[in-house]
Each structure stands twice: as C-alpha cells, then as structure tokens.
Amino acid sequence: MFTGIVRHVGRVVSSQRTASGRRLTIDPLGWGHLPEPGDSIACSGCCLTLVEPVGSADGMFTFDAIPETLAKTTLGGWAADTRINLEPAARMGDRLDGHIVQGHVDGVGTVDSIDQSDGWRVRVSVPAEMGRYLVPKGSVTVDGVSLTLAGTGGVKEGTPWFEVALIPETLERTTLEGLSAGDGVNIECDITAKTVAHMVEHYMSEPPVH
Secondary structure (H helix, E strand, C coil), X not given: CECCCCCEEEEEEEEEEECCEEEEEEECXXXXXXXXXXXXXXXXXXXXXXXXXXXXXXXXXXXXXXXXXXXXCCHHHCCCCCEEEEEECCCCCCCCCCCCECCCCCEEEEEEEEECCCCCEEEEECCHHHHHHCCCCCEEEECCEEEEEEEEECCCCCCCEEEEECCHHHHHHCCHHHCCCCCEEEEEXXXXXXXXXXXXXXXXXXXXXX
C-alpha cells in the first residue's frame, strides 16, 4: 500500500524486452531509500517489486513488468531518461498524508490541456469505465501523485474527464510539471469509490434473500 506522496524522482536507465515482459532499470538519482529484493516501490503509480539487490547493480533499482502491467500502464513506453515518480511502500504507523493507494493502475488517461492562466490546472480524459469512480472533491492518483479532483465531466456522455489543480510544491517534487497535452498518464481511482460502486452495481440492486 502507498499514500500517493512522491518521495523522489528517478530516471529510467534501460527497458529491455524479456520472455515474460520487460526488465526495467531505474536510477534513483541519490535517493537515500535502500530497498531489498522483494520490496515494493511505486514507480509513477505502478507497484513494482525489486528483483535484484541494489548494490549488485551500482545502486540501480531493477524490476520486471509482466504483460498485464504493460497493457494497463505507460511502462511499455518508458525509454531511457524518462523521469519516474518514486514512493516506497507505506508501513504500519506511517502518516497518511495523501490517500490510500494500492499501486494497481486502473488504466491510462490522456492529458487534454494544461491551463496556467490561474495557477496550474490539468484536464485529463480517461476510459469510459472509469467515469463512475470520479467523485467531485474526491481523490485520484496521477502517475503516482495523490491529487484532489477539482472538476469532473463527460460521464453521462461516455467521455469522462477530470481536472486537478497543482500547487508549486507538487510541481517541484514530481514529474507533473513536465506534462504536455497528449501525454499518457497512469491513473488509479480511489479504492473507496471503486468499492462502493462495485457493491451498488453487484449487490444493492438485488432483492434481499429471505
């Protein structure tokens, strides 16, 4: 589990095709966190498992991404020098400064526009099935960053979108300042919204059993 509070920005060194997907090597760029093999790291919102000791790869983080992960995230398009938001898994007793994030990306959204006329407001369109999880003033994770929905729309039309307002602290500490219209971003909807929607859709509409 994660909180969506990015701790550092790393850089992709290589992305190599393997028999089971891709092997990603990421340079943490001086991040002091030293994970062990088997530990989880959220890489731009996607929970990945470290597969090699950090010391054996000159301080690099090495992960394997399987086809399911590549199909639902932007990982397949990561090339050398792509900047990556990094967050270690939360521990029992940690403060929940963001919101509950699983690191299970629901799909890829597309940046529609970036409005800098009054702050920094980003509009992202998402696949139709995500629309029911967009709760006004609720939470969403964009490339691993916990954000509040500042606006939503297009759900009834089947073309859902949301807007988020980015503060200077977020722009400074994450990769989001580098976004451009047309970019793909990893989206994880709020687990609470997903749970409620699932319960209503599959159970609340059924007659009670006597």
